[in-house]
Amino acid sequence: MMKQRRTMQAFIFDGTTRLANIPAPQLVPGEAIIAPRLAGICATDVHITRGYMHYHGVLGHEFVGTVVECDEPGWIGQRVVGEINACCHHCPTCARGDEPHCPNRTTLGIDRRDGTMAERFRLPLANLHRVPAALTDEVAVFIEPLAAALEIVDRSHVRPTERIAVVGDGKLGLLVAQVLRLTGAELVVVGHHPERWELLQAQGIATNGDPQALAARDWDVVVDCTGSPAGLEAARRLVRPRGRLVLKSTFHGTSPLDLSLLVVDEIALIGSRCGPFAPALRLLERGLVETTPLIHAIYPLAEAEQAFGAAQGQVKVLLRMSSGS
Numbered sequence: 294m295m296k297q298r299r300t301m302q303a304f305i306f307d308g309t310t311r312l313a314n315i316p317a318p319q320l321v322p323g324e325a326i327i328a329p330r331l332a333g334i335c336a337t338d339v340h341i342t343r344g345y346m347h348y349h350g351v352l353g354h355e356f357v358g359t360v361v362e363c364d365e366p367g368w369i370g371q372r373v374v375g376e377i378n379a380c381c382h383h384c385p386t387c388a389r390g391d392e393p394h395c396p397n398r399t400t401l402g403i404d405r406r407d408g409t410m411a412e413r414f415r416l417p418l419a420n421l422h423r424v425p426a427a428l429t430d431e432v433a434v435f436i437e438p439l440a441a442a443l444e445i446v447d448r449s450h451v452r453p454t455e456r457i458a459v460v461g462d463g464k465l466g467l468l469v470a471q472v473l474r475l476t477g478a479e480l481v482v483v484g485h486h487p488e489r490w491e492l493l494q495a496q497g498i499a500t501n502g503d504p505q506a507l508a509a510r511d512w513d514v515v516v517d518c519t520g521s522p523a524g525l526e527a528a529r530r531l532v533r534p535r536g537r538l539v540l541k542s543t544f545h546g547t548s549p550l551d552l553s554l555l556v557v558d559e560i561a562l563i564g565s566r567c568g569p570f571a572p573a574l575r576l577l578e579r580g581l582v583e584t585t586p587l588i589h590a591i592y593p594l595a596e597a598e599q600a601f602g603a604a605q606g607q608v609k610v611l612l613r614m615s616s617g618s
Protein backbone atom coordinates (compact mmCIF):
# COMPACT_ATOMS: atom_id res chain seq x y z
CA MET A 294 0.00 0.00 0.00
CA MET A 295 1.50 3.30 -1.02
CA LYS A 296 1.56 5.85 1.73
CA GLN A 297 -0.63 8.93 1.71
CA ARG A 298 1.07 12.25 1.30
CA ARG A 299 0.38 15.60 2.88
CA THR A 300 2.55 17.69 0.62
CA MET A 301 4.23 16.98 -2.66
CA GLN A 302 6.50 18.48 -5.25
CA ALA A 303 4.75 19.97 -8.28
CA PHE A 304 5.57 22.14 -11.28
CA ILE A 305 3.10 24.99 -11.26
CA PHE A 306 2.23 28.13 -13.17
CA ASP A 307 0.87 31.06 -11.21
CA GLY A 308 2.11 33.88 -13.38
CA THR A 309 5.56 32.33 -13.44
CA THR A 310 6.56 28.68 -13.70
CA ARG A 311 8.25 27.10 -10.69
CA LEU A 312 8.67 23.97 -8.63
CA ALA A 313 6.65 24.21 -5.44
CA ASN A 314 5.73 22.16 -2.42
CA ILE A 315 1.95 22.10 -2.34
CA PRO A 316 -0.76 20.09 -0.52
CA ALA A 317 -1.21 16.62 -2.03
CA PRO A 318 -4.66 15.96 -3.55
CA GLN A 319 -7.22 14.30 -1.27
CA LEU A 320 -9.48 11.52 -2.50
CA VAL A 321 -13.05 12.44 -3.50
CA PRO A 322 -15.78 9.88 -4.35
CA GLY A 323 -15.63 8.57 -7.89
CA GLU A 324 -12.09 9.78 -8.45
CA ALA A 325 -8.63 8.24 -8.19
CA ILE A 326 -5.34 9.55 -6.88
CA ILE A 327 -2.71 8.77 -9.47
CA ALA A 328 1.08 8.73 -9.18
CA PRO A 329 2.31 9.70 -12.65
CA ARG A 330 5.25 7.72 -14.03
CA LEU A 331 5.85 9.92 -17.07
CA ALA A 332 4.30 13.24 -18.08
CA GLY A 333 4.58 14.80 -21.52
CA ILE A 334 5.19 18.48 -22.18
CA CYS A 335 2.77 19.66 -24.85
CA ALA A 336 2.62 22.88 -26.87
CA THR A 337 -0.57 23.63 -24.92
CA ASP A 338 1.44 23.63 -21.68
CA VAL A 339 3.90 26.09 -23.16
CA HIS A 340 0.99 28.28 -24.34
CA ILE A 341 -0.51 28.16 -20.84
CA THR A 342 2.73 29.58 -19.42
CA ARG A 343 2.18 32.48 -21.83
CA GLY A 344 -1.35 33.13 -20.60
CA TYR A 345 -3.53 30.75 -22.64
CA MET A 346 -6.75 29.75 -20.79
CA HIS A 347 -5.73 32.03 -17.86
CA TYR A 348 -4.93 28.82 -16.00
CA HIS A 349 -3.04 28.82 -12.70
CA GLY A 350 -2.15 25.53 -11.07
CA VAL A 351 -0.14 22.36 -11.62
CA LEU A 352 0.76 22.04 -15.30
CA GLY A 353 0.42 18.97 -17.53
CA HIS A 354 -2.29 16.78 -19.06
CA GLU A 355 -0.30 14.01 -20.78
CA PHE A 356 0.65 11.10 -18.53
CA VAL A 357 0.95 7.43 -17.84
CA GLY A 358 0.67 6.64 -14.15
CA THR A 359 -0.30 4.23 -11.40
CA VAL A 360 -3.53 4.40 -9.39
CA VAL A 361 -2.55 4.68 -5.72
CA GLU A 362 -5.87 5.48 -4.05
CA CYS A 363 -9.57 5.14 -4.92
CA ASP A 364 -12.80 3.53 -3.69
CA GLU A 365 -12.69 0.64 -6.17
CA PRO A 366 -9.99 -1.87 -5.15
CA GLY A 367 -9.73 -3.27 -8.69
CA TRP A 368 -8.05 -0.09 -9.87
CA ILE A 369 -5.37 0.11 -7.17
CA GLY A 370 -1.91 -0.52 -8.61
CA GLN A 371 -3.16 -0.42 -12.20
CA ARG A 372 -1.07 1.35 -14.80
CA VAL A 373 -3.37 3.84 -16.50
CA VAL A 374 -3.77 6.67 -18.95
CA GLY A 375 -6.70 9.06 -18.64
CA GLU A 376 -8.98 11.33 -20.65
CA ILE A 377 -8.43 14.91 -19.62
CA ASN A 378 -11.96 16.37 -19.47
CA ALA A 379 -13.86 15.74 -16.22
CA CYS A 380 -17.53 16.33 -16.99
CA CYS A 381 -20.55 16.70 -14.70
CA HIS A 382 -22.66 13.77 -16.12
CA HIS A 383 -25.97 15.55 -15.52
CA CYS A 384 -26.25 18.55 -17.85
CA PRO A 385 -28.03 18.39 -21.25
CA THR A 386 -24.63 18.31 -23.07
CA CYS A 387 -23.52 15.25 -21.09
CA ALA A 388 -26.96 13.66 -21.56
CA ARG A 389 -26.64 13.81 -25.34
CA GLY A 390 -23.21 12.13 -25.16
CA ASP A 391 -21.01 15.16 -25.75
CA GLU A 392 -19.18 14.86 -22.42
CA PRO A 393 -15.94 16.45 -23.66
CA HIS A 394 -18.00 19.62 -24.29
CA CYS A 395 -19.76 19.66 -20.90
CA PRO A 396 -20.00 23.34 -19.92
CA ASN A 397 -19.30 22.38 -16.30
CA ARG A 398 -16.18 20.39 -17.11
CA THR A 399 -12.77 20.84 -15.62
CA THR A 400 -9.75 19.90 -17.71
CA LEU A 401 -6.58 18.32 -16.38
CA GLY A 402 -3.80 20.89 -16.18
CA ILE A 403 -5.74 23.31 -18.40
CA ASP A 404 -8.89 24.47 -16.65
CA ARG A 405 -9.57 24.39 -12.88
CA ARG A 406 -8.01 20.95 -12.30
CA ASP A 407 -4.42 20.44 -11.18
CA GLY A 408 -2.34 18.63 -13.76
CA THR A 409 0.08 15.76 -14.03
CA MET A 410 3.47 17.40 -13.36
CA ALA A 411 3.41 16.51 -9.69
CA GLU A 412 3.95 13.49 -7.50
CA ARG A 413 0.17 12.98 -7.35
CA PHE A 414 -2.94 14.20 -9.14
CA ARG A 415 -6.63 13.33 -9.27
CA LEU A 416 -8.90 12.22 -12.10
CA PRO A 417 -12.38 10.57 -12.21
CA LEU A 418 -12.28 6.75 -12.47
CA ALA A 419 -14.58 7.07 -15.49
CA ASN A 420 -11.73 8.81 -17.35
CA LEU A 421 -9.19 6.02 -16.84
CA HIS A 422 -8.03 3.33 -19.26
CA ARG A 423 -5.78 0.44 -18.30
CA VAL A 424 -2.54 0.31 -20.27
CA PRO A 425 -1.90 -3.06 -21.96
CA ALA A 426 1.18 -4.78 -20.50
CA ALA A 427 2.89 -4.81 -23.89
CA LEU A 428 3.09 -1.01 -24.01
CA THR A 429 6.03 0.69 -22.33
CA ASP A 430 5.51 3.91 -20.38
CA GLU A 431 7.42 5.77 -23.10
CA VAL A 432 4.87 4.64 -25.71
CA ALA A 433 1.74 4.92 -23.53
CA VAL A 434 2.48 8.55 -22.66
CA PHE A 435 1.62 9.46 -26.29
CA ILE A 436 -1.99 8.32 -25.89
CA GLU A 437 -3.50 11.79 -25.45
CA PRO A 438 -1.97 13.45 -28.53
CA LEU A 439 -2.58 10.29 -30.58
CA ALA A 440 -6.24 10.28 -29.53
CA ALA A 441 -6.39 13.94 -30.60
CA ALA A 442 -4.98 12.91 -33.99
CA LEU A 443 -7.63 10.17 -34.29
CA GLU A 444 -10.37 12.71 -33.61
CA ILE A 445 -9.99 13.90 -37.21
CA VAL A 446 -11.28 10.62 -38.65
CA ASP A 447 -13.81 10.34 -35.84
CA ARG A 448 -15.37 13.68 -36.82
CA SER A 449 -15.02 13.66 -40.59
CA HIS A 450 -15.11 10.82 -43.08
CA VAL A 451 -11.79 10.72 -44.91
CA ARG A 452 -12.11 8.67 -48.06
CA PRO A 453 -9.19 6.51 -49.22
CA THR A 454 -9.57 8.11 -52.65
CA GLU A 455 -8.99 11.61 -51.28
CA ARG A 456 -5.75 13.61 -51.28
CA ILE A 457 -4.61 14.93 -47.93
CA ALA A 458 -2.04 17.53 -46.94
CA VAL A 459 -0.88 17.85 -43.33
CA VAL A 460 0.71 21.24 -42.61
CA GLY A 461 3.17 21.15 -39.72
CA ASP A 462 5.73 18.49 -38.76
CA GLY A 463 5.65 18.93 -34.99
CA LYS A 464 4.51 16.12 -32.71
CA LEU A 465 0.86 16.50 -33.66
CA GLY A 466 1.59 16.67 -37.39
CA LEU A 467 3.72 13.52 -37.20
CA LEU A 468 0.96 11.65 -35.33
CA VAL A 469 -1.84 12.99 -37.54
CA ALA A 470 0.05 11.93 -40.68
CA GLN A 471 0.56 8.41 -39.34
CA VAL A 472 -3.15 8.10 -38.51
CA LEU A 473 -4.27 9.43 -41.90
CA ARG A 474 -1.83 7.11 -43.68
CA LEU A 475 -3.94 4.21 -42.39
CA THR A 476 -6.84 5.39 -44.60
CA GLY A 477 -4.77 4.59 -47.71
CA ALA A 478 -5.26 8.12 -49.02
CA GLU A 479 -2.56 10.00 -50.91
CA LEU A 480 -0.75 12.02 -48.28
CA VAL A 481 1.89 14.73 -47.99
CA VAL A 482 3.33 16.42 -44.90
CA VAL A 483 4.55 19.99 -45.26
CA GLY A 484 7.03 21.24 -42.67
CA HIS A 485 10.34 22.87 -41.86
CA HIS A 486 12.08 20.03 -40.02
CA PRO A 487 13.61 17.56 -42.53
CA GLU A 488 15.48 15.93 -39.62
CA ARG A 489 12.10 14.56 -38.46
CA TRP A 490 10.99 13.11 -41.77
CA GLU A 491 12.78 9.77 -41.63
CA LEU A 492 9.88 8.41 -39.58
CA LEU A 493 7.42 9.52 -42.26
CA GLN A 494 9.48 8.44 -45.23
CA ALA A 495 9.95 4.98 -43.70
CA GLN A 496 6.15 4.69 -43.83
CA GLY A 497 5.91 5.88 -47.41
CA ILE A 498 4.51 9.31 -46.49
CA ALA A 499 5.58 12.09 -48.86
CA THR A 500 7.21 15.19 -47.36
CA ASN A 501 7.76 18.72 -48.61
CA GLY A 502 9.66 21.65 -47.13
CA ASP A 503 7.89 24.37 -49.09
CA PRO A 504 4.09 24.75 -49.09
CA GLN A 505 4.40 27.07 -52.11
CA ALA A 506 5.77 24.10 -54.07
CA LEU A 507 2.40 22.34 -53.77
CA ALA A 508 -0.40 23.31 -56.14
CA ALA A 509 -2.85 25.72 -54.51
CA ARG A 510 -6.55 24.78 -54.11
CA ASP A 511 -5.72 21.20 -55.00
CA TRP A 512 -6.17 19.09 -51.84
CA ASP A 513 -9.41 17.50 -50.64
CA VAL A 514 -8.49 17.60 -46.95
CA VAL A 515 -5.89 19.88 -45.38
CA VAL A 516 -5.04 19.61 -41.70
CA ASP A 517 -3.34 22.53 -39.96
CA CYS A 518 -1.08 21.25 -37.18
CA THR A 519 1.13 24.32 -36.92
CA GLY A 520 -0.66 26.40 -34.32
CA SER A 521 0.57 29.51 -36.12
CA PRO A 522 -1.35 32.06 -38.23
CA ALA A 523 1.18 31.63 -41.07
CA GLY A 524 0.72 27.85 -41.02
CA LEU A 525 -3.04 28.21 -41.07
CA GLU A 526 -2.81 30.55 -44.07
CA ALA A 527 -0.53 28.03 -45.85
CA ALA A 528 -3.09 25.31 -45.11
CA ARG A 529 -6.01 27.42 -46.36
CA ARG A 530 -4.21 28.03 -49.65
CA LEU A 531 -3.96 24.28 -50.33
CA VAL A 532 -7.65 23.35 -49.86
CA ARG A 533 -9.60 22.78 -53.04
CA PRO A 534 -13.03 24.39 -53.52
CA ARG A 535 -15.55 22.38 -51.45
CA GLY A 536 -12.68 20.70 -49.60
CA ARG A 537 -12.22 20.49 -45.83
CA LEU A 538 -9.85 22.48 -43.68
CA VAL A 539 -9.24 20.81 -40.31
CA LEU A 540 -7.89 22.96 -37.47
CA LYS A 541 -5.98 20.70 -35.13
CA SER A 542 -3.93 23.20 -33.16
CA THR A 543 -5.04 25.73 -30.61
CA PHE A 544 -3.03 28.90 -30.63
CA HIS A 545 -2.89 31.76 -28.23
CA GLY A 546 -3.89 34.84 -30.17
CA THR A 547 -6.14 35.54 -33.14
CA SER A 548 -5.96 34.58 -36.78
CA PRO A 549 -6.10 36.97 -39.73
CA LEU A 550 -7.60 34.19 -41.90
CA ASP A 551 -9.73 35.71 -44.68
CA LEU A 552 -13.10 34.06 -44.10
CA SER A 553 -14.62 35.33 -47.36
CA LEU A 554 -12.17 33.04 -49.20
CA LEU A 555 -13.74 30.12 -47.34
CA VAL A 556 -17.20 31.28 -48.39
CA VAL A 557 -16.31 31.73 -52.05
CA ASP A 558 -14.62 28.32 -52.21
CA GLU A 559 -17.32 26.72 -49.99
CA ILE A 560 -14.70 25.22 -47.73
CA ALA A 561 -15.84 23.26 -44.68
CA LEU A 562 -13.95 24.35 -41.57
CA ILE A 563 -13.62 21.61 -38.95
CA GLY A 564 -12.34 22.30 -35.46
CA SER A 565 -10.91 19.25 -33.74
CA ARG A 566 -9.63 18.80 -30.20
CA CYS A 567 -9.59 15.81 -27.81
CA GLY A 568 -10.14 12.34 -29.21
CA PRO A 569 -10.99 8.74 -28.29
CA PHE A 570 -8.46 6.87 -26.11
CA ALA A 571 -9.52 3.24 -26.67
CA PRO A 572 -8.78 3.15 -30.43
CA ALA A 573 -5.56 5.12 -29.85
CA LEU A 574 -4.42 2.42 -27.40
CA ARG A 575 -5.22 -0.22 -30.03
CA LEU A 576 -3.12 1.57 -32.66
CA LEU A 577 -0.17 1.72 -30.25
CA GLU A 578 -0.60 -1.89 -29.15
CA ARG A 579 -0.63 -3.08 -32.76
CA GLY A 580 2.44 -1.01 -33.59
CA LEU A 581 0.59 0.94 -36.30
CA VAL A 582 1.89 4.29 -35.08
CA GLU A 583 5.50 4.97 -34.17
CA THR A 584 6.31 7.27 -31.26
CA THR A 585 9.86 6.45 -30.14
CA PRO A 586 11.58 8.78 -32.66
CA LEU A 587 9.46 11.65 -31.31
CA ILE A 588 11.12 11.62 -27.87
CA HIS A 589 13.84 14.25 -27.66
CA ALA A 590 14.72 13.93 -23.96
CA ILE A 591 13.45 12.79 -20.56
CA TYR A 592 14.04 15.00 -17.50
CA PRO A 593 13.31 14.40 -13.82
CA LEU A 594 10.46 16.48 -12.33
CA ALA A 595 13.03 18.47 -10.34
CA GLU A 596 14.39 19.76 -13.67
CA ALA A 597 10.98 20.69 -15.11
CA GLU A 598 12.10 24.27 -15.75
CA GLN A 599 14.98 23.09 -17.95
CA ALA A 600 12.67 20.54 -19.57
CA PHE A 601 10.25 23.33 -20.58
CA GLY A 602 13.18 25.25 -22.02
CA ALA A 603 14.24 22.19 -24.00
CA ALA A 604 10.67 21.50 -25.15
CA GLN A 605 10.41 24.69 -27.23
CA GLY A 606 10.97 23.69 -30.80
CA GLN A 607 11.48 20.01 -30.02
CA VAL A 608 9.09 17.22 -30.81
CA LYS A 609 8.56 15.73 -27.36
CA VAL A 610 10.17 16.23 -23.98
CA LEU A 611 9.01 14.02 -21.11
CA LEU A 612 9.22 14.35 -17.33
CA ARG A 613 9.91 11.29 -15.22
CA MET A 614 8.51 11.38 -11.71
CA SER A 615 10.53 10.11 -8.78
CA SER A 616 9.66 6.45 -8.39
CA GLY A 617 10.20 5.95 -4.64
CA SER A 618 6.55 6.56 -3.82
Ligand SMILES: [Zn+2]
Pocket residue numbers: 335336337354355437438
Ligand atom coordinates in the same frame (compact mmCIF):
# COMPACT_ATOMS: atom_id res chain seq x y z
ZN1 LIG B 1 -1.38 17.98 -25.19
Ligand SMILES: [Zn+2]
Pocket residue numbers: 380381382383384385386387395396397398
Ligand atom coordinates in the same frame (compact mmCIF):
# COMPACT_ATOMS: atom_id res chain seq x y z
ZN1 LIG C 1 -22.11 18.03 -18.04
